Amino acid sequence: MRIAHDMHARRVAGPIGRTGSPRPGVLLAALIALVFGFVAVPAQAESAYAAYLDLPSVNGDGAGGGGLNPALPLDPEELRGALDQARAAGVAPQRYATLLHQYWLTVATRNADIDLGAWDPARGVPANSRTFVQVYVNYLRLNNEHPDFYWVGLAGLAGGSFASGFFDMGDVANIVSVPGVHQLGGAVADLLRGTPAELLNLLPADIKTLGTEGERLTAEDLIWYQTRLMIMQKHIFIDQVPMHEAYAAAGLAGVEEMYRAGVLDQNAVTAWREIDHGDAAGLADAALRMTDREQNQIIADQWDVTSSGRGVMGRVMTYVSTVAGKAAVPGVLAPGVFAPTTITAGGMSLRTPLPDFNWADRDTRWNYITHDLLPRYLELSANQPIARPILAEPFTDKLASGRLLRRLPDLLGDLTAQWQLTT
Secondary structure (H helix, E strand, O other), X not given: OHHHHHHXXXXXXXXXXXXXXXXXXXXHHHHHHHHHHHHHHHHHHHHOOHHHOOOXXXXXXXXXXXXXXXXXXXXXXXXXXXXXXXHHOOOOHHHHHHHHHHXXXXXXXXXXXXXXXXXXXXXXXXXXXXXXXXXXXXXXXXXXXXXOOHHHHHHHHHHHHHHHHHHHHHHHOOOOOOHHHHHHHHHHHHHHHOOOHHHHOOOOHHHHXXXXXXXXXXXXXXXXXXXXXXXXXXXXXXXXXXXXXXXXXXXXXXXXXXXXXXXXXXXXXXXXXXXXXXXXXXXXXXXXXXXXXXXXXXXXXXXXXXXXXOOOHHHXXXXXXXXXXXXXXXXXXXXXXHOEEEEEEOOEEEEEEEEOOOOOOXXXXXXXXXXXXXXXXXXXXXXXXXXXXXXXXXXXXXXXXXXXXXXXXXXXXXXXXXXXXXX
């Protein structure tokens, strides 16, 4: 600016009077140039961030491509520059909340080796397959670099079972017979035909629907379900990973700023204060708080939409995911073992290996998480010599071990052998 001003001053100096002094008009022009030269500095500084203030987060639910608002850049360095200027100008954090969130989101995707601009669930499974896996790889990376980040470790282990199911569906989505789900539905239908009406009427609706509708599932239904899973996965990442990266880079001050901006609520910032304190009870409570945020704040409504979609097929697919799902956490029970369906009527009793709940239903999902999945994970985390090798195992190995099609013969065998009717 000084160089530009000096050059401008030389250009407007104009003719020199006979006495060697500039004419009065020239002096006035130089004075105006001097004043406006200095005024331009804050105007230019403001322009770098003013357009990014008061922006809503229009893609925070993960349904669309890219970041939180299309008006924001995807380059973390550019975002950081605007953010620093807004801070220096004393702008209230609430006004730059989406800018702040987008900055840490771009840091998160860069560190996760994910192309945020190309991350769009609507583009379909082939375009998102690498990103789908990379999300879980990154959860485990974060936990291995920061063992006190309990939630990301749980997300990496528990997410493996859902990722396996996602790719099982990808294997069969291109053929009309979708054999895995059809075989499971057919086996249940056969067992229902031999069940007395008194007991049949008491069975959970999801079991009956699987038996009556499972064989009608189409490839289009599965593709729709995969897209729903991709949306929820991105929503969780958008919410959870930026605050982990903020703490990793800036400590408690980083997440406290997100709290002041309104990006995080009291529950979330309390979890980070407990992590920062570092005692065992606090770390366990932080894991519970973050899991509660994930399951009951972030994706609860999206599970509701998913389970009620595609007619009855939303219930069929979410229930099949429950039947087949078992997180790769040592000691955790499969849903059908944790809560098997058992009914009694008129002196008869039926016990099935099928779970009496659907993962998509928030209350029973939370019961399973808090009474089996999370306690087993916290036991693992409390014993780091055992936890580290498990959490350091390549995610591709976890993915392979959870594939439904590989486990389907055993699953069908258990279903047939453990469907026990007594009178």
